[in-house]
Amino acid sequence: MRFMLLVHPAGYDTAKPDFHPPAELVEKMGKFNESLSKAGVLLSLDGLHPPSAGARVSFTGGKATVKDGPFTEAKEVLGGYWMIQVKSRAEAIEWAKRAPMPDGDVIEVRQVQDMADFPPELRKASGSVRLGKQ
Amino acid sequence: MRFVVFVPAGPESERGMLPDAKLIATMQKFNEELADAGVILAAEGLHPTSKGVRLKFDAPGKTTPIDGPFTESKELVAGFWMIQAASMEDAVRWMSKAPFGGGVKLEIRPVFEFAEFGTTLTPEVRKNEERLRAKMAANRK
Numbered sequence: 203m204r205f206m207l208l209v210h211p212a213g214y215d216t217a218k219p220d221f222h223p224p225a226e227l228v229e230k231m232g233k234f235n236e237s238l239s240k241a242g243v244l245l246s247l248d249g250l251h252p253p254s255a256g257a258r259v260s261f262t263g264g265k266a267t268v269k270d271g272p273f274t275e276a277k278e279v280l281g282g283y284w285m286i287q288v289k290s291r292a293e294a295i296e297w298a299k300r301a302p303m304p305d306g307d308v309i310e311v312r313q314v315q316d317m318a319d320f321p322p323e324l325r326k327a328s329g330s331v332r333l334g335k336q
Numbered sequence: 337m338r339f340v341v342f343v344p345a346g347p348e349s350e351r352g353m354l355p356d357a358k359l360i361a362t363m364q365k366f367n368e369e370l371a372d373a374g375v376i377l378a379a380e381g382l383h384p385t386s387k388g389v390r391l392k393f394d395a396p397g398k399t400t401p402i403d404g405p406f407t408e409s410k411e412l413v414a415g416f417w418m419i420q421a422a423s424m425e426d427a428v429r430w431m432s433k434a435p436f437g438g439g440v441k442l443e444i445r446p447v448f449e450f451a452e453f454g455t456t457l458t459p460e461v462r463k464n465e466e467r468l469r470a471k472m473a474a475n476r477k
Contacts, residue, residue, distance in 0.1 A: 206382060208413065222448075225456045232461055232468075239471045246378075246472050248418075249448040250340055256445040257424060259431050266432035273443075276411055280342065280445070285380075287475065295389055295401065303393040310406070312388040312413075315381040323357055 204245065204287050204314040205294035211281035212306030215272065217252035230302040238286060238297065249282040278308075285314070338377065338420050338447040339427045344440065345385065345412035350405060352384045362435045370419065375430055381415040418447075 223231075238244040250256075254272040273279070288294050291313065298309045317325050355363070370376035382388075385404035392400045406412060421427040427444050434442065450465050457465075 204380075206380070222453065222456070225453075228453065228457060229461055232464055235468055236464065239468055239475075242475065244468075244472050245476050248338075248340065250445040251448060253443075253445070256443060257428055258441050258443050259428060259434075260439060260441040261434070261436035262439050264437065268428050268432070278409055278411065280413070282448075283340075291387075291389075295391065298391050299399050301393075302396075305393060305395055307393045309391045309393070310385075310388060311391065312385065313383040315383060315415075319383075320354060324354060324360060 203289065203291075203294075204285060204316065205291070206312045206314055207284040207286065207294070207298050207301070208280055208310040208312060209282045209303070210278050210308040210310065212304065212308075214252055214281045215276060215279045217254060219252060219255040219271075221252050223249065227302075227304070234300065234302050235284075237300070238284065243286045243288050243297065245285040245287055247282070247284045250280060252281075253279045337423065337427075338418060338449070339424075340445050340447060341417040341419060341427075341431055342413050342443040342445070343381075343415040343417075344443075345414040346440075349414040350384045350386070350412065352386065359435075366433065366435050369433070370417075370430065373430075375419050375421060376417060377420055378418040379416070382413060384414075385409075385412055 235244065235247060252272070253276065256271040256273075258269045258271070258273060260267045260269070286294060286297060288297065291311070294311050294313075298311050301309060303309065367376060367379060385406045388404040388406070390402040390404070390406060392402065394400060417431075419427060419430065421430060424444070424446065431442055431444060436442070450462070
């Protein structure tokens with residue numbers, strides 16, 4: 203089973219576009235990442251620039267409208283993710299608990315849909331564009 | 337530059353309804369176009385938040401679990417793309433072609449590349465990061 207650990211960093215909604223995480227936190231995360239890797243569960247991870255450096259594209263009536271960040275209406279924003287491969291939801295939560303997060307941060311643990319979760323007719327309708335491990 | 341594009345959850349995805357075959361076929365066509373242009377790196381859908389959990393980090397070593405669904409949140413994620421594009425404008429141009437309607441809002445966010453950290457990181461941390469990236473790539477195969 204694959205799980206996505208979505209990071210909601212406290213206060214990231216108001217971070218400046220040129221924000222970079224402090225070196226000390228990057229080092230701590232590096233050690234945690236190393237432990238995920240040694241256990242063979244790590245598939246990918248990335249950090250995201252703050253919402254103030256992002257954009258939102260909305261679709262109405264066949265027309266796309268672009269709005270640059272920050273998104274003042276959003277209180278909970280994402281700062282990064284891990285994608286891990288584990289045997290159960292409980293194992294995914296166990297790994298998330300070990301992450302060296304600053305106080306107030308939240309990690310959301312979500313299972314990734316695999317083609318095997320879909321009924322046969324849907325499996326047939328999707329198909330050729332698969333990029334990650336199934 | 338790499339970008340993550342978040343797809344917001346809606347009442348249907350939160351109820352755990354799977355997209356119908358027609359929508360999957362339309363989405364596949366769009367993904368095929370992204371793939372042919374060398375833009376798409378990954379794309380995944382997530383199970384609804386009713387199957388998820390949130391962990392709040394109160395203090396070092398102290399976490400509080402909150403079971404889904406996360407009804408207090410207005411903005412939930414249902415899936416994502418990872419794409420590579422020359423610029424934010426280029427990323428916006430590609431994603432504007434996505435087969436959505438009805439007011440759906442995609443959020444496009446640039447990814448931190450390790451090179452951006454410059455001299456703030458020690459050579460050892462850099463070397464470890466490169467090794468880690470190689471291991472992750474091997475795990476995905």
